[in-house]
Each structure stands twice: as C-alpha cells, then as structure tokens.
Amino acid sequence: MSAPTTIFRRPEALRDAFTHYCPGCTHGIIHRLVAETLDELGLRERTIGIAPVGCSVLCYNYFNCDMQEAAHGRAPALATGVKRVLPDRIVFTYQGDGDLASIGTAEIIHAANRGEKFTTIFVNNAIYGMTGGQMAPTTMPNQVTTTCPRGRDVNTAGWPIPVADVLAQLRTPAYIERVAVHTPRYTVQAKRAIRQAFQYQAENRCYSFVEVLSTCPTNWGKTPNESVQWLEDVMVPYFKLGLKKSPDRPPVE
Amino acid sequence: MPKKLMKGNEAIGEAAIVAGAQAYFCYPITPQTEIAEYLAKRMPEVGGVFVQAESELAASQMIFGAAAAGARVFTTSSSPGISLMGEAMSYITAAELPAVFINIIRCGPGLGGILPSQGDYLQAVKGAGHGDYKLLVLAPSTIQEAVDLTIEAFRLADKYLNPVMLIGDGLIGQMMEPVDFESCVKPPRLDCSAWATTGCAGREPHIVKTLFLDPNVLEERNRRLKAKYERMAREEIRFETYGCDPPPDLLFAAYGTTARVVRTAVDRLREEGASVGLFRPISVFPFPDDALRQVAHQPQVHNVLVVEMSMGQMLEDVQSALQGRRPLHFYGRGGGNVPAPEELIDEAKKLLGNGHGGKK
Known part of the structure; x- marks a missing residue:
C-alpha cells in the first residue's frame, strides 16, 4: 500500500484560524479562492491586501499576507496609495456591497477609471451584514431588510446597482467579471476569474475586478440551503454572471 | 544656490521635495492649488509619485495607504478640503503612521471665500476628525519659515509616528518672498521595516489597522497616544x-x-x-x-x-x-x-x- 497522498489542504495564504463568518455565508469560500490564487501564482510574499469595513473587516485574521484596514469605502484609495509607491507588489481590495457600492462609490469608480493596477474582490450579498441587515445599494426589489421593512421600494430607493456592469462602461481598459460561489460549478468558474484577475495584475496589464454574488443567511432570515436557492432564483437573474470587460477583447454585449 | 523669489505655495512644494517626500496625493482647491500644479511638474522629475485624486477624502486615504507602505507622504488642501481629510487624519493617527498635512486656510464657514483666514485653528489643534487624537501643528509666518517648518514637519512625523499639520493663512500660500533652500537638511529615512506593509517575504505578515474591539487593548493605545502628546509638549514647543x-x-x-x-x-x-x-x-x-x-x-x-x-x-x-x-x-x-x-x-x-x- 502506497503512502497516503494529500489532495486537499489549507492554502499557505490562509492562516490557521477559526472563522467568525456565519454558517452558510460564502465569504469563506471566496477567501479560499483568493488564497489559492496567491499560492498558485506565487504572489503571497509580495502581496498587500486591503480589508474593508463590514463583515470582512477582519479578513486580515485569515489572509496570511501583509494587510491594511481601510475606513468605510476607502479601500481603493488605500490600494492606490500602496500600489503607486510599490508598483512591483500585488495589491488587492476585498470589499462588500455597502462598502464598495454605497459609501465608496467614488473611490471604486475613479480607481477603475485611472486604471490602477490592483485587483478588487467585490462580495455582493445584497445587504449590510455587520451592522445587522440594512438595505444596501444592491438589495433586491421588494427584499425586506431592517431599513426597508416593507421591502425595497424601487420608486424611492432605486434599483440595485449592478456594479460590474457599471464599471464595464468606462473606456479605460480593465478586466471585469461577475461570478457566484453557491454551487461547485459556479465556484470553479469563480476561481478561474479570480485567478485571471490576479494574473492580469501580475502582468501589470490593467485594473481587475471580480464581483462575487454571496449569501447572507443570517440577515436574509433564511437557512443556508434556502439562501443558495434565493441567490439562484432572485439574484442571478438580475446580476447577470459572466465576463463584462477584458483587456484582450471588446466588452461582451 | 542663492535666495530664490518664490510664491509660498511653490516654496512649500519645493520644501517637501527637499524633505524627500516620495508621494503626494491632492485635490485642487483655492488658495493652495499652486502646490499641486508645482508638484505635478516636480514630483515626476525627482522620481516621486503625483496623483490627483477624485476628492480630498480619497487623496487623504491614499496618503494612509502609502504611509502604511512605508513611503514619506503628504497632501495639501484648504479649509473645506481639510474637513473632508479629517477622516483620514483620525485613521492615520490611530494607525501611528507618519504623514504631513498642509492647510492653506481660507475664510469660512461653508464655502466662505478664498481670501486668507485663521478660522481653522481650532479644527487643527482640536482635531478635524473623530476620536481621541491630536496632530502636531506648526504655524509659519514667513515663506522661509514655511519652507523650514515643512521640512521639519516630515522629521517630526517620523519622530512621533503621528501626522503633522502645517497651517498657513492664505497669505502664506499666495505671497512671494525670497527663500533659501541651501541650509535645509533632509530628514533621514525612517526605518519602517518593523511595520510597513511591503510584502511578507522572509517575515511574518504586517497588519496596519485601527479596529480594536477589546476595550483594554484600545485604552492602552489611547494612553500611548496621550504619552506621545505629552512628549510633544516637552520637546516640540516653538515660539x-x-x-x-x-x-x-x-x-x-x-x-x-x-x-x-x-x-x-x-x-x-x-x-x-x-x-x-x-x-x-x-x-x-x-x-x-x-x-x-x-x-x-x-x-x-x-x-x-x-x-x-x-x-x-x-x-x-x-x-x-x-x-x-x-x-x-x-x-x-x-x-x-x-x-x-x-x-x-x-x-x-x-x-x-x-x-x-x-x-x-
């Protein structure tokens, strides 16, 4: 009998730590995909990550690389500061939807428009998680949250902002894709996109942005399984998955 | 180099270069925009970074990122812009990083006007941002002193790992006077290898953060800042x-x-x-x-x-x-x-x- 072979292990870019994320939340999967990518591309030791404000503010407890923690919404500004003074390092921001799509709208649009050579992992779970389930710019029409207890009224709160599609409108070259991680098939695609994003940065090609649809069972008031179903039934039809923009190809219509 | 006749804003820009500033992030606002215009030309000439940000919020947070990455950094603005930078001042102080802020004060409140004022004194000495923090604040009265104190500001920011602010009323930015850079001494490079986020090759990862949920840990940091300000009061009095x-x-x-x-x-x-x-x-x-x-x-x-x-x-x-x-x-x-x-x-x-x- 041959010696046992390790076929699955914690990436070096993840620390050995207990998670603070809720059961059924997909932040952990997304962390892992980023960490696997840093390992596979050999980037961990020259990477600086920027944590947002929100559930993933503590992501520096998990990523085993240099990390900074930003003020709410300002991660792209910090990343710009780091990347401009250390252009040969790898810089990424990891941001949620309240952080990136609301208070940090100006920072993300202008970082993308300047073509800053860093990578953004945008986790869209259609709600503010850490503060306890308030309406986000990405909250779905009629979705109930603590600050839209009768459901999001698109007449007064507008429609969910499709950030990846909005950023893809900019003329500046970029890599922009929207993915999901609620099934193994989607997760495999998400891994490919995240890896592609870091690859473009490593080649100093362009700004890269991956929007990842994510679950929030706690604040959606659903079980993990119901959350996966809701994401598939409600979010995926609105937040269309796929490549939005590539430095290699014209945008997909 | 003999004395050179310079406008205050340009002299301040040149002083920052003499001080070895590596990166400057800015947003235009009267009456200090000439600093940005001057440095848009000068920073690339000395291999430095110049970025015009989308707002003062962003410019000052770019300072935060670059300072944490170990660069000698600064920004300049005028009153309404400084209000927006109050956010970053609080974070940079909390993270104990060196940075220099320069406020060429215009009259307020609100948009006020673009003429000289000293109406931001309390904002500067009490703090534009939230939380228990202070900046070391210097106030020049001539262009030469603005030059000398700008350079000194970078040295003091390194010494205390705390942002330093230079306040000049609009006249300090707009006046022209002869200035001498010859006697200026560039502050030595700060050794930031123990904390800067530059990539963790050969060491444990560095984390620059300001969130401390344990009250005792945060109080300890509050006390450390207080001790810093008490030391400033012993060592940095100028009059x-x-x-x-x-x-x-x-x-x-x-x-x-x-x-x-x-x-x-x-x-x-x-x-x-x-x-x-x-x-x-x-x-x-x-x-x-x-x-x-x-x-x-x-x-x-x-x-x-x-x-x-x-x-x-x-x-x-x-x-x-x-x-x-x-x-x-x-x-x-x-x-x-x-x-x-x-x-x-x-x-x-x-x-x-x-x-x-x-x-x-």
Missing part, C-alpha cells in the same frame, strides 16, 4: 517673542501672517514710546502655555491682546494659558480681511491709555 525684554505693558499674542502685522504695529507704537511686545506661538499644538505665562505673568505686563484673522480661536488657548491672571482682550477680522497696523495701533492705545503705558 518667538518680540519687544518683550524689558517686559511690555501690553502684550500682543498672534501667530502666522497676523503676527507680522502686529510686529509692524509694535514697531510703530514703540517709536511713539509705548511699551508693547509680541508673543508669537509657532507650535500651536503643543501650545507654548508655559512660555506665554512666563512672559505675560510678569508684573509689568498689564494687558494681553490677542489678534487673529478669525472671531477668536487661539484666544481659547491663550485664555487657558493665562489662567485669568491678566485682563485678556481680542481683536479679530473675518471674511478674508487682514487687520491693518493702524487698527492694531488704535486697539492698543485704548488699552495703553493716553500715557502709552510705558510712561505711567
């Missing part, structure tokens, strides 16, 4: 006296450009035989309380007159320093008006009486 030996009957207190107008008034009053002098704080946080008391509490000093281009802000620090032991008076101009020497002479004469004090 100048003029006409204070022998002690004057009437002591003016003023800083920045206003102090230069006061100086003119003091000269003219002394020509008339009046006993007047000037106390000029240069560090306004830490404020030179003891030094001011030592001058003002001499028995010969009967009145203290604070002059500002505001409705009375440094006045609060002077009041606190004097502990009510001398009659305190105030003369302020607003809206961008600069007090004329004649106005100050008139004010002084009211306090000196007809006998001009010195002759009583």
Whole structure:
C-alpha cells in the first residue's frame, strides 16, 4: 500500500484560524479562492491586501499576507496609495456591497477609471451584514431588510446597482467579471476569474475586478440551503454572471 | 544656490521635495492649488509619485495607504478640503503612521471665500476628525519659515509616528518672498521595516489597522497616544517673542501672517514710546502655555491682546494659558480681511491709555 497522498489542504495564504463568518455565508469560500490564487501564482510574499469595513473587516485574521484596514469605502484609495509607491507588489481590495457600492462609490469608480493596477474582490450579498441587515445599494426589489421593512421600494430607493456592469462602461481598459460561489460549478468558474484577475495584475496589464454574488443567511432570515436557492432564483437573474470587460477583447454585449 | 523669489505655495512644494517626500496625493482647491500644479511638474522629475485624486477624502486615504507602505507622504488642501481629510487624519493617527498635512486656510464657514483666514485653528489643534487624537501643528509666518517648518514637519512625523499639520493663512500660500533652500537638511529615512506593509517575504505578515474591539487593548493605545502628546509638549514647543525684554505693558499674542502685522504695529507704537511686545506661538499644538505665562505673568505686563484673522480661536488657548491672571482682550477680522497696523495701533492705545503705558 502506497503512502497516503494529500489532495486537499489549507492554502499557505490562509492562516490557521477559526472563522467568525456565519454558517452558510460564502465569504469563506471566496477567501479560499483568493488564497489559492496567491499560492498558485506565487504572489503571497509580495502581496498587500486591503480589508474593508463590514463583515470582512477582519479578513486580515485569515489572509496570511501583509494587510491594511481601510475606513468605510476607502479601500481603493488605500490600494492606490500602496500600489503607486510599490508598483512591483500585488495589491488587492476585498470589499462588500455597502462598502464598495454605497459609501465608496467614488473611490471604486475613479480607481477603475485611472486604471490602477490592483485587483478588487467585490462580495455582493445584497445587504449590510455587520451592522445587522440594512438595505444596501444592491438589495433586491421588494427584499425586506431592517431599513426597508416593507421591502425595497424601487420608486424611492432605486434599483440595485449592478456594479460590474457599471464599471464595464468606462473606456479605460480593465478586466471585469461577475461570478457566484453557491454551487461547485459556479465556484470553479469563480476561481478561474479570480485567478485571471490576479494574473492580469501580475502582468501589470490593467485594473481587475471580480464581483462575487454571496449569501447572507443570517440577515436574509433564511437557512443556508434556502439562501443558495434565493441567490439562484432572485439574484442571478438580475446580476447577470459572466465576463463584462477584458483587456484582450471588446466588452461582451 | 542663492535666495530664490518664490510664491509660498511653490516654496512649500519645493520644501517637501527637499524633505524627500516620495508621494503626494491632492485635490485642487483655492488658495493652495499652486502646490499641486508645482508638484505635478516636480514630483515626476525627482522620481516621486503625483496623483490627483477624485476628492480630498480619497487623496487623504491614499496618503494612509502609502504611509502604511512605508513611503514619506503628504497632501495639501484648504479649509473645506481639510474637513473632508479629517477622516483620514483620525485613521492615520490611530494607525501611528507618519504623514504631513498642509492647510492653506481660507475664510469660512461653508464655502466662505478664498481670501486668507485663521478660522481653522481650532479644527487643527482640536482635531478635524473623530476620536481621541491630536496632530502636531506648526504655524509659519514667513515663506522661509514655511519652507523650514515643512521640512521639519516630515522629521517630526517620523519622530512621533503621528501626522503633522502645517497651517498657513492664505497669505502664506499666495505671497512671494525670497527663500533659501541651501541650509535645509533632509530628514533621514525612517526605518519602517518593523511595520510597513511591503510584502511578507522572509517575515511574518504586517497588519496596519485601527479596529480594536477589546476595550483594554484600545485604552492602552489611547494612553500611548496621550504619552506621545505629552512628549510633544516637552520637546516640540516653538515660539518667538518680540519687544518683550524689558517686559511690555501690553502684550500682543498672534501667530502666522497676523503676527507680522502686529510686529509692524509694535514697531510703530514703540517709536511713539509705548511699551508693547509680541508673543508669537509657532507650535500651536503643543501650545507654548508655559512660555506665554512666563512672559505675560510678569508684573509689568498689564494687558494681553490677542489678534487673529478669525472671531477668536487661539484666544481659547491663550485664555487657558493665562489662567485669568491678566485682563485678556481680542481683536479679530473675518471674511478674508487682514487687520491693518493702524487698527492694531488704535486697539492698543485704548488699552495703553493716553500715557502709552510705558510712561505711567
């Protein structure tokens, strides 16, 4: 009998730590995909990550690389500061939807428009998680949250902002894709996109942005399984998955 | 290099380059935009970083990122922009990083106007942002002093791992005066290898953060900041006296450009035989309380007159320093008006009486 072979292990870019994320939340999967990518591309030791404000503010407890923690919404500004003074390092921001799509709208649009050579992992779970389930710019029409207890009224709160599609409108070259991680098939695609994003940065090609649809069972008031179903039934039809923009190809219509 | 005639804003920009600034992030706002224009040309020439940000919020947070990555960094703005930078000041102080902020103050509140003012004194010394923090604040009164203190600001930011702010009223930015860069000394490079986020090759990862949910851990950091400010009060007090030996009957207190107008008034009053002098704080946080008391509490000093281009802000620090032991008076101009020497002479004469004090 041959010696046992390790076929699955914690990436070096993840620390050995207990998670603070809720059961059924997909932040952990997304962390892992980023960490696997840093390992596979050999980037961990020259990477600086920027944590947002929100559930993933503590992501520096998990990523085993240099990390900074930003003020709410300002991660792209910090990343710009780091990347401009250390252009040969790898810089990424990891941001949620309240952080990136609301208070940090100006920072993300202008970082993308300047073509800053860093990578953004945008986790869209259609709600503010850490503060306890308030309406986000990405909250779905009629979705109930603590600050839209009768459901999001698109007449007064507008429609969910499709950030990846909005950023893809900019003329500046970029890599922009929207993915999901609620099934193994989607997760495999998400891994490919995240890896592609870091690859473009490593080649100093362009700004890269991956929007990842994510679950929030706690604040959606659903079980993990119901959350996966809701994401598939409600979010995926609105937040269309796929490549939005590539430095290699014209945008997909 | 002989003395060079330079506009204050450009001189401040050049001073930052002499100080070895590696990155500058900015947003245009009058009356300091020439600093950005000057550095847009100069930073690339010296291999530095120049970025025009989308807002003062972003510019100041870019400073945060670059400072944490170990670069010598600074930004400049004027009053409304500094309000937006208050956020980053709080975070950078909390993270204990060196950075320099320069405020070429315009008159307010609100959009106010674009003319000179000293209306941001309290914002500077008490803090534009949230939480228990302070900046070390320096206030030049000439272009040469603005140059020297800009360079000094970078050294002090490194020394204390705390942001340092230079405040100049609009005149400091807009005036032209001869300046000398020859005697300027570039502060040594800070060794930030123990904390800078530069990639973790060969070491454990560095984390620069300001969230501390454990009250005891956060309180310990609060105490550390307090100790830092107490050390500043011991080691960084800067001030100048003029006409204070022998002690004057009437002591003016003023800083920045206003102090230069006061100086003119003091000269003219002394020509008339009046006993007047000037106390000029240069560090306004830490404020030179003891030094001011030592001058003002001499028995010969009967009145203290604070002059500002505001409705009375440094006045609060002077009041606190004097502990009510001398009659305190105030003369302020607003809206961008600069007090004329004649106005100050008139004010002084009211306090000196007809006998001009010195002759009583």
